Amino acid sequence: MATRLRRRIYHQSHPYAEGNDDQGMREAARLGMWIDRDLQMSSDGIFIGTHWAYPKREGFTLAGRRVALPFRRITFARIARLRTKNGRRIKSAGAAISLGRDLGVPGIEFELKFVPTQRMLNRLARAAKRNWGPDWQRHVQIKMLAGFNWRVGLARASRAGFTTTLINFDGKPSALPHFVDHYRR
Numbered sequence: 046m047a048t049r050l051r052r053r054i055y056h057q058s059h060p061y062a063e064g065n066d067d068q069g070m071r072e073a074a075r076l077g078m079w080i081d082r083d084l085q086m087s088s089d090g091i092f093i094g095t096h097w098a099y100p101k102r103e104g105f106t107l108a109g110r111r112v113a114l115p116f117r118r119i120t121f122a123r124i125a126r127l128r129t130k131n132g133r134r135i136k137s138a139g140a141a142i143s144l145g146r147d148l149g150v151p152g153i154e155f156e157l158k159f160v161p162t163q164r165m166l167n168r169l170a171r172a173a174k175r176n177w178g179p180d181w182q183r184h185v186q187i188k189m190l191a192g193f194n195w196r197v198g199l200a201r202a203s204r205a206g207f208t209t210t211l212i213n214f215d216g217k218p219s220a221l222p223h224f225v226d227h228y229r230r
Contacts (some may be wrong), residue, residue, distance in 0.1 A: 047218045050082040050210055050227035054154060056081040058096075065094040066133045067144060074148035082141050084155050091121040092138035092169055098158065104129045117159075139172045142185060146176045152184040160198040174206075177230065184210050191215075202225045 055073035057064030065083055073080035083096040093116060097103050100112040100119075105127040116124060124135050136144075138155060145153045155169075164186075173185035187202035188210035189195040199209040203224035210227040218228060 047211070047221040047225045047228050048134045049218070050229050054081050055079065062182065065132065066136070067097065070144050070148055070150060072139065074145075074150045075149065079152040079154055080140070080145065080150055081154050081156060083158055084138055084149045084161075085116045085158050086161065086165070087116060087121040087124050088118050089120050090165060091124075092155075092161070092165065093121065093124055093135050094138060094141050095135050097159070100124075100127055105133075105135065105153050106130075114140075138169055142172055142176045146184070152186065154186050156212075157187060157189050157193075157198050157202070160194045161201065163204060166201050166207070170205040170207060182206060186210060188212050 055064070055069065055076060055078040057069050064070050064081060064130055070080055072119045082094050084092045085095050085098060095103060095116065098115045098117070100106070100116065106112065107123070107127055112119070112127065120176065121137065127135055141153060173181040177184045185207070186209065187199065187207040189198045189212070191211055191213045195211055200222070202209050208226045210223060210229060211221065211225050214228040215230060221228060
């Protein structure tokens, strides 16, 4: 049965871009806290650390020009060139995993903002294992909001080996499926 998860998490939401960049990771490490990293996807299937589905929502521009397309329709090479006015950039989830380990962050909670394929989650799990070693599941975990297609997303994450968390859950823990390890209200 799923257990209620209680831990301190660094979650910068104003702006979201700060919590999803290197400065947010450094702050989480300084505080000795887990970090919340939002995940979207590029058109070429790379997990990227950003909350919103559109670059303009967080103020990302390309050479000062607004980008109207959603991230899922932009290649990672182009996304990597986007900047906010204060220089914040979007990085891949793989880069976040490496940086988190290097800085000594206790762990990363990746929040899926879409339902990825099993293949994508398997690839992310391999990157986590490569960086964090045999106990990687203790340091890199997947969560989703109740209300999204969380059953599919968390089932796939569990099959890839991730520890999973359902957030904004207000039901009975005994009603949760076996692939949900933790929940938060």
